[in-house]
Amino acid sequence: MSGIVAGRVVIVTGxxxxxxxxxxxAFAAEGAKVVVNDIGAGLDGSLAGESPAEQVVAEIKAAGGEAVVNGDDVADWAGAENLVRTAIDSFGALDILVNNAGFLRDKMLVSMSEEDWxxxxxxxxKGHFATLRxxxxxxxxxxxxxxxxxxRVINTSSGAGLYGSVGQGNYSAAKAAIAELTIQAAAEMKAYGVTVNAIAPSARTRMTTSSGDAMAAQMAAPEDGSFDAMDPANVSPLVVWLGSVESGSVSGRVFEVExxxxxVTDGWQxxxxxxxxxxxxxxxxxxVVEDILAQAPTPMPVYGAR
Known part of the structure; x- marks a missing residue:
């Protein structure tokens, strides 16, 4: 298959x-060989006894592409190593890592358990670090x-990680750390020709549609057939481009996609x-502090703050 990532080998987690x-x-449609990683977890991370990865692989193969299933836990050290080995053993190499796997355990900080955190x-x-490592x-x-x-490495942060989100302290903290891990890894891996970037997507998924009636209504597909801004497929073109050879001059950046x-989102400076x-x-x-803050840019509001 031809395309912007033709012949390249990609792992996509979750x-x-x-x-x-x-x-x-999207990677398969552009000619990549894909390792489809998913453990079939529910929204809260509990094992659901399903294998959605097999369905995705079947769909890719039906369209003439190449793909294999991997069911490793990305946050397990040996599992992450085996995931990378799956790509190399199946396709002879690894060119692109897309870290996407995750789930939610939403609660206010005062009610959050140690296990939730x-x-x-x-x-x-850890699921981002282990696979990246x-x-x-x-x-x-x-x-x-x-x-x-x-x-190429493409990590997944979130607007919650960049700006905060009420009721999602654990998720926001993890996604903020992923944004900084991206910058760190980009600096350290430059010597090996590896670029590392992150996206903060906004799209309709199980996570967003489970966040209450108001959010679900906002994320719903339009009934009049107009452009569906919340279609998760809108996020993938940038990720595919970041996985291409063409994107070699871009590293250590965080992009929002909606x-x-x-x-592009600027980090701490x-x-x-x-x-x-x-x-x-x-x-x-x-x-002095009052004067400094009066002249500094106004922070983005925290999602859900009143």
Whole structure:
């Protein structure tokens, strides 16, 4: 098959449903060989006894593409290693890693359990790191052996991670850390020819439609046949491009994607400052801080804040 990623090998985690499924199909449509990873978990991360990854692989093969199923837990160290090995054993290489897997355990911080916190951080944040770590080891070895690959990592952050989201403290913290992990990994992996970027998508998925009646109504497909801005397939074109050789000059960036809108999001950076040239007295800092904040950009509002 021809296409912008023809012949390249990609892993997509959490690819059995939603945005991950659309990524897998989009990569296959553009000629990539796809490892479809999914453990068939429910919305809260509990095992549902399903195998949606097999359905996605069957769909790719029916369209003339190449794909294999992987059911490893991305947050399990050995499982993440086996996931990378699946790509290499099945297709002879690995070029692209798309970290997408995750689930929700929404609660206000005052009501959140230790288990709610640990499980979400584990799957989102450790699940990104573990797969990235094993893929990076492979790409470093390839580079040192004189066979560097134009490798790409695309992580999945969220507007909740960039701006905060009431009732999603665990998810927001994990997604914020993923954005910073992206910047960190881009700097460290540059020497091996690997780029690392992240997306913060807004689309209709099991996660968004389960967030209450108002959110579900906002995410619903239009009944008049007009452009469906919340269709998860809208997110995948940018991810496929970021996985291509053409995107080699782009690394360490976080992009927001919603409908037909693509935007780049700036991370933490120094803004307004005042330098006394000596130690401040606590009593004199009130007007100084007030002046700094008055001139600094206004922060984006936290989702759901009143």
């Amino acid at each position: 690819a059995g449903r939603g945005i991950g499924r659309e990524h897998a199909l 640990d499980n979400v951080i584990r799957v989102h944040l 094993h893929a990076a080891a492979y790409w470093r070895a390839e580079s040192k052996a004189g066979n560097p690959r134009a490798a 409908g037909g809108i693509v935007s 120094r803004s307004i400052k005042r330098d006394k040239g000596a130690r401040w007295d606590p009593a004199e800092l009130g007007p």
